[in-house]
Amino acid sequence: MSDVTTTPGLVSGTTQPKRDIGIKKRYAAERRFKLYGLLAISIGILFLLLLMWSVISKGYTAFQQTAINLPITFSEDIIDPKKERATNPQVLMMANYPRLARDGLLAELGIDPTDKKNRKLVRAAGKMVSAGSRVQLRELVVADPSLIGKTIPVWVLASGDVDSAFKGQVDLSVEEKRRKISDQQVAWMNQLAEDGTLVKRFNTGLFTFGASSRPETAGVGVAIIGSLYMMLIVLVLALPIGVAASIYLEEFAPKNRWTDMIEVNINNLAAVPSIVFGLLGLAVFINFAGLPRSASLVGGLVLTLMTLPTIIIATRAALKAVPPSIRAAALGVGASRTQMVFHHVLPLAAPGILTGTIIGLAQALGETAPLLLIGMVAFVVGYPSSPMDPATALPVQIFMWANEAERGFVERTSGAIIILLGFLAVMNITAILLRRRFERRW
Amino acid sequence: MNIMSEAAVEETLANRVAEEQAPVKMLCRNVSVHYGADQALYDVDLDVGEHQVTALIGPSGCGKSTFLRCLNRMNDTIDICKVSGDIRLDGEDIYSPSIDVVELRANVGMVFQKPNPFPKSIYENVAYGPRIHGLASSKAEFDEIVEKSLTRAGLFEEVKDRLQSPGTGLSGGQQQRLCIARAIAVGPQVILMDEPCSALDPIATARVEELIDELRQKYTIVIVTHSMQQAARVSQRTAMFHLGKLVEEGATDKMFTNPDDQRTQDYITGRFG
Numbered sequence: 206m207s208d209v210t211t212t213p214g215l216v217s218g219t220t221q222p223k224r225d226i227g228i229k230k231r232y233a234a235e236r237r238f239k240l241y242g243l244l245a246i247s248i249g250i251l252f253l254l255l256l257m258w259s260v261i262s263k264g265y266t267a268f269q270q271t272a273i274n275l276p277i278t279f280s281e282d283i284i285d286p287k288k289e290r291a292t293n294p295q296v297l298m299m300a301n302y303p304r305l306a307r308d309g310l311l312a313e314l315g316i317d318p319t320d321k322k323n324r325k326l327v328r329a330a331g332k333m334v335s336a337g338s339r340v341q342l343r344e345l346v347v348a349d350p351s352l353i354g355k356t357i358p359v360w361v362l363a364s365g366d367v368d369s370a371f372k373g374q375v376d377l378s379v380e381e382k383r384r385k386i387s388d389q390q391v392a393w394m395n396q397l398a399e400d401g402t403l404v405k406r407f408n409t410g411l412f413t414f415g416a417s418s419r420p421e422t423a424g425v426g427v428a429i430i431g432s433l434y435m436m437l438i439v440l441v442l443a444l445p446i447g448v449a450a451s452i453y454l455e456e457f458a459p460k461n462r463w464t465d466m467i468e469v470n471i472n473n474l475a476a477v478p479s480i481v482f483g484l485l486g487l488a489v490f491i492n493f494a495g496l497p498r499s500a501s502l503v504g505g506l507v508l509t510l511m512t513l514p515t516i517i518i519a520t521r522a523a524l525k526a527v528p529p530s531i532r533a534a535a536l537g538v539g540a541s542r543t544q545m546v547f548h549h550v551l552p553l554a555a556p557g558i559l560t561g562t563i564i565g566l567a568q569a570l571g572e573t574a575p576l577l578l579i580g581m582v583a584f585v586v587g588y589p590s591s592p593m594d595p596a597t598a599l600p601v602q603i604f605m606w607a608n609e610a611e612r613g614f615v616e617r618t619s620g621a622i623i624i625l626l627g628f629l630a631v632m633n634i635t636a637i638l639l640r641r642r643f644e645r646r647w
Numbered sequence: 648m649n650i651m652s653e654a655a656v657e658e659t660l661a662n663r664v665a666e667e668q669a670p671v672k673m674l675c676r677n678v679s680v681h682y683g684a685d686q687a688l689y690d691v692d693l694d695v696g697e698h699q700v701t702a703l704i705g706p707s708g709c710g711k712s713t714f715l716r717c718l719n720r721m722n723d724t725i726d727i728c729k730v731s732g733d734i735r736l737d738g739e740d741i742y743s744p745s746i747d748v749v750e751l752r753a754n755v756g757m758v759f760q761k762p763n764p765f766p767k768s769i770y771e772n773v774a775y776g777p778r779i780h781g782l783a784s785s786k787a788e789f790d791e792i793v794e795k796s797l798t799r800a801g802l803f804e805e806v807k808d809r810l811q812s813p814g815t816g817l818s819g820g821q822q823q824r825l826c827i828a829r830a831i832a833v834g835p836q837v838i839l840m841d842e843p844c845s846a847l848d849p850i851a852t853a854r855v856e857e858l859i860d861e862l863r864q865k866y867t868i869v870i871v872t873h874s875m876q877q878a879a880r881v882s883q884r885t886a887m888f889h890l891g892k893l894v895e896e897g898a899t900d901k902m903f904t905n906p907d908d909q910r911t912q913d914y915i916t917g918r919f920g
Contacts, residue, residue: 460726530763534826536724538776538833539753548775549765 260619260626267620270408270421271363271371273334273397275309278356279346283308285353297347306338306361307331313402314393329389335362337422362410363403365420365613367394371405374612411620415586416597416605420613423606425621427585431501431596432570432628438505438592439512439569444562446509447516454517455524456546475514482511483575491579498580499595507579508569515568519561523554556643563636567629573600599625669696669883672837672867673718678732680713680722687713690732691893693886695837700859700868702878702899705888706914711871714888715839718869719755720748736837753780756830760842762822764814764829769806772814772825773797776833792832799865800828801858820851827858831866838862840870844877856881875915879903887911 281288284300310330311318318327338361345359346352362368366385369375371394381388397403414424458464486507490496496503527550535545551558576582582601589596597605603625606618673695680688688710695701695718703711713722720741722728734741741751753776764772773793776782783789793810797803802824806817814825823843830838840859844852859868859881872878878885879899886896887908895908906912 528763530759530761531765532724533721533757533759534763534765534829536721537719537752537757537759538779538829539749539756540775540779541749544779548779553766 260622264616264619264623266372267411267616268408269405270410271368271403272360272406273310273363274358274402275306275313275361276356277305277309277342277359279305279352279354281353284346290350297350298343300343302339302342303331303334303336305342306334309361310334313397326389329387330393333364333367333390333393335364335421336419337362360406362421365611368421369612370394371398371403374616411617415588416584417586420611420617423614423617425599425602425624427588428597428599428602430588431504431581432598434501434589434592434596435505435508435598436566436570438502439508439566442509443512443516443565447513448520448558451517451520451524452546452551455521456542456550471514471517475518479511479572480574480578482507483578485510486575486579497593499583499585500593501589501596502592503579504576504581504598505592507575508572511572511575512565512569515565516562519564520554520558523557523561524550526557527553556640559639560636563632567632570628570632571600571625573604576601599628669699671695672697672737674735676733678714678717678730678734680710680717681729683727687891689892693893693896695867695869696884697867698863699884700863700870700882702882702885703869703871703888704875704878704885704914709888710891711888712841715841715869715871718837718839719752719757721757723748753833754835755837755839756833756835758823758826758830758838758840758843761846762819762826764822764825766813766815768811769814769825770810773828773832776829780833782834796828796832799831799862800824801854802828818851820847820854823847823851823855824858831862835866837867837869840868842871842873845873887914
């Protein structure tokens, strides 16, 4: 060793001329590429934030609803003037409940409804209470007829215009005639708010109500039930069919021209525009099979067709990712092909299959176009009791609300988008957690 | 052509019976394998003696693994692979339609190049084969099979306290011995080993080689190896493959000291391959 350093000829005294192998250029190219990447990601994040900000800033108010705490007198003279409710139960259904709410508000404001001079004021006050009070008060009375004749405090929804004004969404500097809420009503609103009788409360109705032409009584309840039915149908049909098809194609089918063609077509099917599936559903399930329009059953079937390719592609990828050595090991100890698949390959592919399924479901949950064609864009007030009943879906509800003109629907559209995004986020997080939980390494 | 003549086969068999008293366990005649249009094996005639270790040697791509995989029909899983010729286990044609491939693989076990335990517990790895073949019914019977197999594979002492921990958590050498235990748990007559030590360190290799020698008492073993030393250490008979043909086959001692074929000579002395 030592004589190497002492031998003069081997000491690199004569430094070789430095070769130009383009190091600087290469590093510059790398830096540039990194910069482009960062730029692309930043633009992506920027747009995402912009989207979230616009939806949330418009939509968060939808989760609050203005309500007025009114002392409601369940006057027999108004509900049942002819005193025939014992014989005719229809009376309780037909009674003029909005008047009870209006009178309650007038009492709170100290206006005498019987005074003819106050007629204008009475009408203006009546418009401050939501017409939804009809259903609300009716349900109270029907549930407990002994309320008649008593006075109890009830939280009644404020009308959509008051709600919008109270949330500051109405420009009060506009000339009075050109806005839907009068100065008098604004004054009352402020007075009631000061008393603490008019407040913003959490809007449970947004989650429970069905369709309504009044924003304050419109909710996504029916849409959530409809979407839930459809997701169940998609899960029950698409998962077993998709997984069975993938297992057959991946593990059992011979590799020939036919299976190649099937594979190409499955991949193509995944790229077919969703509205085409809607037309197919309309033709096959409604016109040919005679299933009811607007039913979540048909929606579920159409979405199943749409989700199948996604699930098949994801499942095949998951099956392919199971190392061949596991298959060889199973066959080597004498397992049959079916045992190999169901004892070893499928359990190992399960996380990937689950992830693919959930992502397919999430896709189906957000799908709108095919549902429009099979009539799920409908005004459904009552909850569907089975998948055969008319229903809507969350994205369709958003679509319908986006077409409404009233101010209250603008925030509700964004609010429903937040709910939909919430569901999607939950599903995707579930997919990630499942994958983390069951992922195996070998 | 380098196929052994019938006379040569008979002579070999006669020698074997005379020298080692080993009856023929597996008999292979004119075995050819095609992958699509490519031929991988050309008319291989080879016999595997009972309770012997037969080593298959030869340079990479010479067809020795392909031949090994013919012996338990693992080649069936490859669509384009076509096997022709006659392979018999105890006189029975293993490619005849009356033979069930599952039953065959229960009798001819396999250990692979890379340790491939199931991503399950050690216990489950060993108990899986007996379970699907219905070799045991009660927990006690399974426990016995697992313990016996692991003991025979020389692994039981190391893992007896953690039978429920995953088999993939063992070291490479332990994993390979687990795979051997898994293969013998089914109660095979023949065990095929495809370069079982190529992924192991020298200590684990020595351990597995010792094991192979012990297993010879109960099983017939065919082993593919790239290590000349290993073939010399563990096998009684050696077959040399080259370019899909069986070059030479004979007693290991003779093959490594005085081979008949120049290519064998060159290969074992490291001049090619």
